[in-house]
Amino acid sequence: MQSQKLDALLAEHWPSTLVASTPELAATGLGDRALTAGVRSGKLLRLRRGAYVRTVDWRRRKPWEREILRIQAHACSTSGQATYSHLSAARLHGCPDWEGGPQVHVTTPFSPAQASSGADVVAHGGPLNPEEITEVPAPWGGRVRVTSLERTVIDCARTLAFEAAVVIADQALRRGADPGILQHFLDSGRITRGARRLRQVLAAMDKRSESVGETRTRLLLHKLGIQEPVLQLEVETPIGTFRAETSEARCSVAGQQRNSGPGTCFCRREGFAMR
Numbered sequence: 001m002q003s004q005k006l007d008a009l010l011a012e013h014w015p016s017t018l019v020a021s022t023p024e025l026a027a028t029g030l031g032d033r034a035l036t037a038g039v040r041s042g043k044l045l046r047l048r049r050g051a052y053v054r055t056v057d058w059r060r061r062k063p064w065e066r067e068i069l070r071i072q073a074h075a076c077s078t079s080g081q082a083t084y085s086h087l088s089a090a091r092l093h094g095c096p097d098w099e100g101g102p103q104v105h106v107t108t109p110f111s112p113a114q115a116s117s118g119a120d121v122v123a124h125g126g127p128l129n130p131e132e133i134t135e136v137p138a139p140w141g142g143r144v145r146v147t148s149l150e151r152t153v154i155d156c157a158r159t160l161a162f163e164a165a166v167v168i169a170d171q172a173l174r175r176g177a178d179p180g181i182l183q184h185f186l187d188s189g190r191i192t193r194g195a196r197r198l199r200q201v202l203a204a205m206d207k208r209s210e211s212v213g214e215t216r217t218r219l220l221l222h223k224l225g226i227q228e229p230v231l232q233l234e235v236e237t238p239i240g241t242f243r244a245e246t247s248e249a250r251c252s253v254a255g256q257q258r259n260s261g262p263g264t265c266f267c268r269r270e271g272f273a274m275r
Helices: 003-013 022-028 032-041 055-060 063-077 086-092 149-159 162-174 179-187 195-204 212-223 256-260
Strands: 019-021 044-048 051-054 104-108 121-125 133-137 143-147 232-237 240-245
Touching: 003 032, 019 022, 019 063, 022 032, 022 051, 032 044, 032 051, 044 055, 044 063, 051 055, 051 063, 063 086, 063 104, 086 104, 086 143, 086 149, 086 162, 143 149, 149 162, 149 179, 149 195, 162 195, 162 212, 179 195
Parallel strands: 104 121
Antiparallel strands: 019 051, 044 051, 133 143, 232 240
């Protein structure tokens, strides 16, 4: 198929979603021949069996947006029946992560055969109580089933590196995760494997951290034995309150009248705001 003809065909018949399944594409007039030609020419990417995205759309997306597209590809190729958990649930809850990897995580009541799930999927087996499952709006439309914020923190704490797990925990707290429920997982004795790692994450989490950078900075300073930082430092200036964050640096207003003139805040990035 000629390149220009294929471009026109994809532009005319591609559905409204970024990622589309084989049946969705066939319904719009893009059959196997067009999909094969699209993949061979590099105009289409097959994210997984039965799910495609246009290469131009993929390249325009930031790395963390691509991870959501991978989850969308899994959802549209499996009829949206999965319960997303661990890092995938964190992403669908809107929690930014740190170097989590591209795999899609799902949890099933039984121990699944990894080979049957696909190379792009990490399948976890284990029971989930009804209150540990919820639905959230999917970025691509509709709703998707995920583990609750609290269960997501628990699973990430047991499977991710400490720093990455605390990043998720901080973000989950900011989105409403209940510290009491998290602590109950430990106190009830329900968590056996990974309990020590979970305890460390719960002790380190802090909902005042607004970004991945703030969490990582806070953990680094603690590791170096430096006094705990002020996560949100408010500085009064002639033009109002300026808030400096830990991941930024300290806002210096000393000599602002001298250096910048009346009514202007002169700020320098020169270290971290400390108590």
